[in-house]
Amino acid sequence: MSGRNWRRPAAWAWVALLVVGLAAGLALGGADGARGTREDLPVSISGGQSLTNEALLDSLQRTAFNYFWYQVNPVNGLIRDRSQAGSPCSIAAQGFGITAITIGIEHGWVTKEVGRARIKLGMQTLWNGTQGSAAAGVNGYKGLFYHFLDINSGNRTWTCELSTIDTALLMAGVLDAKQYFNTMDPLDVEIRALADSLYNRVDWDYMRNGGAGIRMGWKPETGFNTFGNWIGYNEAMILYVLALGSPTHPVPTTTWTYWTSGYSWRTYYSQSYVYFPPLFGHQYSHCWIDFRGIPDTYMAARGIDYFENSRRATYAARSYCIANPGAFVGYGENLWGLTASDDPFGYAAHGAPPAQSDNGTISPTAAASSIPFAPEIVLPALHHMYDTWGAGLWGKYGFRDAFNPTLFWWGQDWLGIDQGPIIIMIENYLNGSVWERYMQNPQVVQGLKRAGFQNVSAAPQPTPGPLSGIELHQNAPNPFHGSTTISFAVPQAGPVTLKLYDLRGRLVRHVEAEAEAGDLQQITLDGRGLPSGAYAYSLESGGRKEWKRCIIVK
Incomplete structure (x- = not known):
């Protein structure tokens, strides 16, 4: 990740009203197919004017959708890692983007036909790209993908690793596309077939290298030598679920036991939970999988599920900022949220408690993406960031990635892996639609069952057919x-x-x-x-x- 210089807040004034931007975007919408807001028209309301909860959440979702719609190579459908012209594609951002576009379809920001075509284009690019063990000219190996791909060629860039977690986040979006496009329309059928092809090609078991757990990565230059295993609680929970559910290359059930053997149950600020300081680790897997009421053996022994675990982690993160042991400017009951993000010195995995790389940097995605777990503390934080810090923090894709009031630094970028959880988790908070359809996927259900999750069942999926309701x-x-x-x-x-x-x-x-x-x-x-x-x-x-x-x- 590239470093950042210290910057003062932008001096631009807030646009007059949300409706002005929407109306102008509707009038100016072009061949990109998106309705309503053009990329260069921020969705916001004039300074000093409070938004309702509904308007704020809608603005956050819409601007996040705009990121995935516009920060893309329209020729091949690959989505940029961050909002810079020279940014490569992040395959994790690609996965988040697939689900973000389905949400955009549901909200009417893009038609189903246009949104489906964009999703299909990106999936086809990934499927048709060259795979192999060579160091260059390929997009992946063994069905997995390199962490970053050149935005134009679609091949490996930056000598990056073949990434298991980023492939899993990509496949999470791919399987969501399979669930969303569920009619007998030939184009829906094609999307589902493409999703199966991509997921079934991934050789998850190869990435164990014969060991107890799944390795973090592999490089053609050095193999597995520099990569450890995924163990202990973090964002890789969805990786193990998808690997366990694979119909073609599943990992053994013992890998889940190995994964949970690294858990650490701790108590901070009266909250007892499996800890992981950066909040993204408590959010990513929950974007797609509904963990409410389905504990595994570890969580069942403690009387909670992973949703409750994330709720407790969210409260502990807020309590840490209220206590503010580092005496940073602004930290408090309505300004909290530490996660992996840009900061004045580059990029770091900020987190707490306990303090991890905490230098006063707040990332709005940390609070926003926790909204299903604790809306009663998230919504006030989002309003506070918008009302108090918005002049330097809000832009065309919503809240910028991060800011540091102590060092008077405002990031200038937006990141796909931070925008994705915002739009998805707000959708889950509002109506649970992503969770509902994702939990009907047979491979996801199989993965959860093989991991030992309780109370997991999928309702029989109806055979896609003619429209039966409104x-x-x-x-x-x-x-x-x-x-x-x-x-x-x-x-x-x-x-x-x-x-x-x-x-x-x-x-x-x-x-x-x-x-x-x-x-x-x-x-x-x-x-x-x-x-x-x-x-x-x-x-x-x-x-x-x-x-x-x-x-x-x-």
Whole structure:
């Protein structure tokens, strides 16, 4: 990771209103296919004006989506590691980006057709690239991928390692694409086949090198010589689950026992949990896997699950910043969150408790990506960062990667591996949709069962077929001022009714229309004259009804 010079906060003024950016982006949207906000129009609200929880979370998700949509080589679909023109592709960012784009489709920020094409392009590039043991001219070996790929050629760059954890994060997104594109549409079928091909090609067992655990990496120049095993609690939990669930190259069940043998159960600030100081280790695996109510043997013996473990780690991280043993500027109940990020001296895995590389650097993704675990402390922290520090911290992709008030340093970059957890974990907090579909994947379920997780079961997956219910998409733009468009499909032709309700349950808009069967259609909802705030809308057809929420901003 490249170093950073100290920088003063940017002097630019906040744009007038969120709605201005949305309206301008809608008018200026181009061939990239994204709706609403153009890349160079930050989604934000004028300084001094508080956002609702809904508006802040929507802005964070939308700007994170924009990162993955625009920080890409449109020719091959590879996503940049960070927001620099010369940045290579990070295969972990690619995995996060796949899921981010599916969320963008659900929110109406891009159509299913355009979003699916972008995801497919990146997956095809990875599948069609050359694999082999050579040091150059390849993108991976044994089905795994190098940590960083040249953004143009798609081949190994920076003499980096064949990375097991980054391959796992990529495959997490690949399997999510398989779950999301689940109809008999030929293009959905193609995505699922491509996902199976990529995942089934990975030789996880090779990366044990005959040992008890999975090695962190391999290089053609030195082999496994400089790489240890993944052991003890950290971000690699999802690596072991996917490796255990592989239908082609699974690792033995003893690898999970080996992995947990390195756990350390500690108590900090009245919180007892398996510790790992940087918060990303408590978040990455949870982006896709819903660990609520499914403890493994280790956690069952302690009466909790991994979700609760992450909740306790989140509270301990906040308590550390309240105690502020390093006397850093700003640390407190609403300014906390240490994780791996840029800092004034380069890049480091900041964490606490106990203090690890803590130099006063706060990374917004640390708090934001903990929102499913502890929204009651995360939301105030996000509002505080936005309201108090936003002038130097907020930009076109939302919160910048990190800032250090003690050293008066504001990072200027955004990183894919930090943006991804923001959009995904907010989505899981709002509706659990990523968790819900991911936990239906047979390979994920198999991996969890082989690891000894309890209460794991997947509902029988229906055979993909014709549309059987209402398919209701998120309105776009959202938030909106004036009018917004709602896309939908219904299984039978006939009348449809769209109703908009305020938070007191009062019907404030009523639209009748005729719909064709199966095809994606649109209704325009007129919000003029309605006050700012959160609303709910329903679409009813043939005795069926679906709901979504929206936000109006004046």
